[in-house]
Amino acid sequence: xxxxxxxxxxxxxxxxxxxxxxxxxxxxxxxxxxxxxxxxxxxxxxxxxxxxxxxxxxxxxxxxxxxxxxxxxxxxxxxxxxxxxxxxxxxxxxxxxxxxxxxxxxxxxxxxxxxxxxxxxxxxxxxxxxxxxxxxxxxxxxxxxxxxxxxxxxxxx
Numbered sequence: 001x002x003x004x005x006x007x008x009x010x011x012x013x014x015x016x017x018x019x020x021x022x023x024x025x026x027x028x029x030x031x032x033x034x035x036x037x038x039x040x041x042x043x044x045x046x047x048x049x050x051x052x053x054x055x056x057x058x059x060x061x062x063x064x065x066x067x068x069x070x071x072x073x074x075x076x077x078x079x080x081x082x083x084x085x086x087x088x089x090x091x092x093x094x095x096x097x098x099x100x101x102x103x104x105x106x107x108x109x110x111x112x113x114x115x116x117x118x119x120x121x122x123x124x125x126x127x128x129x130x131x132x133x134x135x136x137x138x139x140x141x142x143x144x145x146x147x148x149x150x151x152x153x154x155x156x157x
Contacts, residue, residue: 114150114151
């Protein structure tokens with residue numbers, strides 16, 4: 001006789017994603033403003049250095065180009081926006097409806113199991129090359145190890 005075993009894992013107290021994202025993004029919103037409006041490092045005797053890498057002006061044509069680039073969200077969030085059709089969507093669920101996932105194909109997915117994790121790790125690496133902070137590199141190592149574990153778990157399925 002076949003038997004069915006159901007395993008439950010207690011993940012502890014749960015919160016909605018709205019709550020998670022609120023608290024996740026509140027920190028940087030407060031912390032960066034705190035450093036901007038209350039530059040405590042000046043009162044502790046640290047000298048501020050200005051680093052100028054370009055002119056203080058930009059061509060007028062950049063206003064139009066940059067606005068077109070950053071304001072694209074208007075069209076995606078507009079009430080008359082229509083989502084893409086089913087031919088353009090990738091459904092990672094099994095077509096039979098029995099649960100489970102299909103392995104995505106194309107771009108980096110042909111090379112690595114979880115291309116989204118790989119590109120996120122690369123983005124954090126680029127961020128850290130730019131900022132050169134110990135905390136950033138620690139975050140990169142921790143995040144990369146977590147995402148590697150997730151990818152390995154998904155690959156085993």
